[in-house]
Amino acid sequence: MKFKILTGLLTGLVVSTTTSLVNCQPSHAENKNFSLRIPIDQNFNLLAATKVDLGAQVASEALTQNQTAEEFYNQAVEKYKAGDYPGAIESYTQAIKLNPNYAEAYNDRGVVRSNLGDKKGAIADFDQAIKIKPNDANAYINRGNLRDESGDRQGAIADYDQAIKNNPNNAIAYVNRGNARDDSGDSQGAIADYEQALKINPNYALAYYNRGITRSRLKDKPGAIADLQKSTELFQKQGNKVLYEKAINIINRLQESP
Numbered sequence: 001m002k003f004k005i006l007t008g009l010l011t012g013l014v015v016s017t018t019t020s021l022v023n024c025q026p027s028h029a030e031n032k033n034f035s036l037r038i039p040i041d042q043n044f045n046l047l048a049a050t051k052v053d054l055g056a057q058v059a060s061e062a063l064t065q066n067q068t069a070e071e072f073y074n075q076a077v078e079k080y081k082a083g084d085y086p087g088a089i090e091s092y093t094q095a096i097k098l099n100p101n102y103a104e105a106y107n108d109r110g111v112v113r114s115n116l117g118d119k120k121g122a123i124a125d126f127d128q129a130i131k132i133k134p135n136d137a138n139a140y141i142n143r144g145n146l147r148d149e150s151g152d153r154q155g156a157i158a159d160y161d162q163a164i165k166n167n168p169n170n171a172i173a174y175v176n177r178g179n180a181r182d183d184s185g186d187s188q189g190a191i192a193d194y195e196q197a198l199k200i201n202p203n204y205a206l207a208y209y210n211r212g213i214t215r216s217r218l219k220d221k222p223g224a225i226a227d228l229q230k231s232t233e234l235f236q237k238q239g240n241k242v243l244y245e246k247a248i249n250i251i252n253r254l255q256e257s258p
Contacts, residue, residue, distance in 0.1 A: 069099035076105070080112060088112050103133035110142060119146055137163040137170050144176060153184045171197040175207050182214050190214050205234035209247055216254060225254055 067075075076091035092109035096102050110125030123146055129139035144159030160177035163170060178193030194211040197204050212227030228247045235244035 067094070069095040069102055069105070072098065073102070073105050073108075076108065080108070085112050085116050089116075101132050103129045103136065103139070106132065107136075107139045107142065110139070114142075114146060119150070122146060135166050137167040137173060140166065141170070141173055141176060144180070148176070148180050148183075153180050156180045157184070169200050171200040171204055171207070174200070175204070175210060178207075178210060178214075182210075182217075187214050187218055203234055205231045205238060205240070205243070208234065209243065212247075212250070216250075221254055221257075225251055228254075 072091045072095035076088045076095065079085075079088040079091055089109055089112050092105045092112070095105040096109070099105070106125045106129040110122040110129065113119075113125060114122035123143060126139045126143040126146070129136070130143070133139070140159045140163035144156040144163065147153075147159060148156035157177055157180050160173050160180065163173040164177070167173070174193045174197040178190040178197070181187075181193060182190035191211055191214055194207045194214070197207040198211075201207070208227045209231035212224045212231060215221075215227060216224035228251045232244055232247045232251070235241075235247060
């Protein structure tokens with residue numbers, strides 16, 4: 001099972017199944033982070049009233065009409081965080097109507113659309129974000145994630161390549177490219193990417209986990225166990241119980257195997 005975190009301002013966990021290790025064990029934990037930008041105004045208050053009378057409703061509608069693109073954007077982020085995905089899409093769309101060149105709003109709406117299963121709409125949003133802001137890494141990573149999910153490994157790698165070109169210190173892009181390379185049969189290239197991610201972030205638990213999986217496929221049992229043990233230490237510190245337990249299970253199976 002691959003855990004894919006899409007890149008954007010907020011983080012969502014997307015899970016997909018894949019051919020795994022020994023005995024159908026979990027495969028890579030793909031750190032595909034659909035990043036949503038940090039709100040411009042962290043203290044922006046949402047326009048929500050539990051009591052609604054006619055006067056309040058009219059006032060609320062007037063305020064909504066006077067909202068800026070940034071305010072709609074911040075509102076969308078809050079709705080996303082609250083789990084109101086349709087509401088988030090509506091607010092991102094309003095922000096885009098007011099500012100058609102709002103690359104971050106396109107990127108983040110793409111993340112939400114992906115979470116709702118609208119992959120075609122998500123790709124269209126990432127394409128537009130890239131068109132407006134071609135030097136940003138996030139939309140390339142996000143589009144690469146969806147290409148990878150659809151089986152377009154080379155297209156995904158091309159997007160991760162561009163993300164790394166735009167931001168050579170983006171550890172997420174290296175991990176995601178490593179996963180795509182490994183799935184394409186380039187295990188040595190995958191290990192090189194995981195190692196680069198660890199140079200950027202020495203406490204990157206997913207990079208250790210994924211390198212351990214790849215080393216296991218290459219029959220490097222000691223190296224695989226060492227990486228997975230390191231990942232368990234970091235997952236435990238992070239409070240990531242799910243991946244901690246998966247790493248422990250893989251270690252146990254490797255230790256029990258001949």
